[in-house]
Amino acid sequence: MIDWHPSHASRWFAALCAERLRRTPVAVRLLDRPVVLARTGDGRAFALEDRCPHRHAPLSAGCATGDGLACPYHGWRFDRDGRLCEIPGLSPEAALPSVRVRRIAVREHDGLIWLRLDGRDEGELAPLVREFGPDSRRFLWQTRWPAHVVDAIENFLDPLHTHWIHPGLVRRGGARSEVLARFMPNADGFEVGYHGQPQQSGLLYRLFESPRDSERARFDAPGSAQIEYRYRNGGTVRISLHFSPESAASTAVFASLHVENRWAPAWLVRRLVWPFLKRVNDQDARVLGLQSANLRRFPGVRGASTELDLVRPWVEAFWNDGAAPPAAPREVRMRL
Structure with a gap:
């Protein structure tokens, strides 16, 4: 504890x-x-x-x-x-x-x-939670990741691990292209917009998507995160994960998929898309379990970071200090 x-x-x-x-x-x-x-x-x-x-x-x-x-x-x-x-x-x-x-x-x-937990029925849910309702939801699922909540949130919002942990499924390592990532803090958390990659190299994109107009990752304190894809044909897909720490080494994860202005009935998503997303989840849970177990072998260590690690400092400071740290907009070029 x-x-x-x-x-x-x-x-x-x-x-x-x-x-x-x-x-x-x-x-x-x-x-x-x-x-x-x-x-x-x-x-x-x-x-x-x-x-x-x-x-x-x-x-x-x-x-x-x-x-x-x-x-x-x-x-x-x-x-x-x-x-x-x-x-x-x-x-x-x-x-x-x-x-x-x-x-x-x-x-x-x-x-x-x-x-x-304090028993007071007051205050709003995070904006990212309030914005969406059941009309656009295509599935809802809960699981558990064997990881600290900060590591779990970073994993979901970090695109750079996808070439290694989900090779060929989300992205292919040999098909990287330069992307401009813009980090923007706000009153509730932050968002990161990724510019310059209208198509993704993995199987999921080739099977179920079309050219994108924009891609962004969002985080609202305390534990709601979302990846949003807007498409040139007017459609929008949002994958939201809500993270709730059970303990220092276990985080409950609640996942939903919302779709707007795009033909994607719930039965079809469950039958065709869900098996691929479940595989992505299992791959993430496995690597987070390895990370968590190794951190227990090396207690107290801190990870090295580079300019590519955009989200970790903000999420870590929030969970450690209870409030958003002062942050300025940033732009970083990376190869995704």
Whole structure:
């Protein structure tokens, strides 16, 4: 367990695909905090710390009661706000003890359940999250990467690893061309625009894409990242990943694909495109696992960087310091 910056408790993180939360409570972990998710009888999601204050049994092993949760050990019942409502076997004349379970704030948006650990249901989700809804979404999926959240975010936003980790699938090493990358910080995070490569050299582009008008990567604090492709025919494809650290060595990842002004029915995306994207995910997870395991062999080391590592300093500073570092726009030429 590590000490996360206190400010992260007041930020919203994706925790679960909403369709996975039905009648049975679900245990999740966020910033090293065990949390139980459940639904009331009318379908509203709620979240509590996953610990009964009586004998510390996990509430996620209990059952939903219509308006809350019952502990699996002695049946203590708590409402959706964590208030103790009933102790089986206690005399009706006896007063309930003044104990409660810590409440976690919950929201649902775009097929995901979002949590805020300080329990305050206030503040907006990141702009990158609010901009898109289910009408343009073609799939939604969750997985886990064996990596620190900074390494996971950098991996997704870093185009230079794709020649080596996804050879021939995303890019081919022998087909590089010069690209101008423009890094632009903003109030919510940053974006990187890539100019000069209307076509990509990998199989995914050749099978499913057409000449691009623009390509950009975006990051909104705390953990939402997106790669956007705009095409000359007016279409747009956005691959969004939301990163939620479970621990220092494990990050929950929630992936969605949004398509606008382009024929791509959900059934076709799932059948034809998804197998390729799943392979890309597995390749990334494997190399991140190798990186994470080696960092445990060499604790405390810092990586060397060059001007090509545009996103790492910003993401690392945010997660370590809890706020965006001062940054100026930058332009870097690279061969992709």
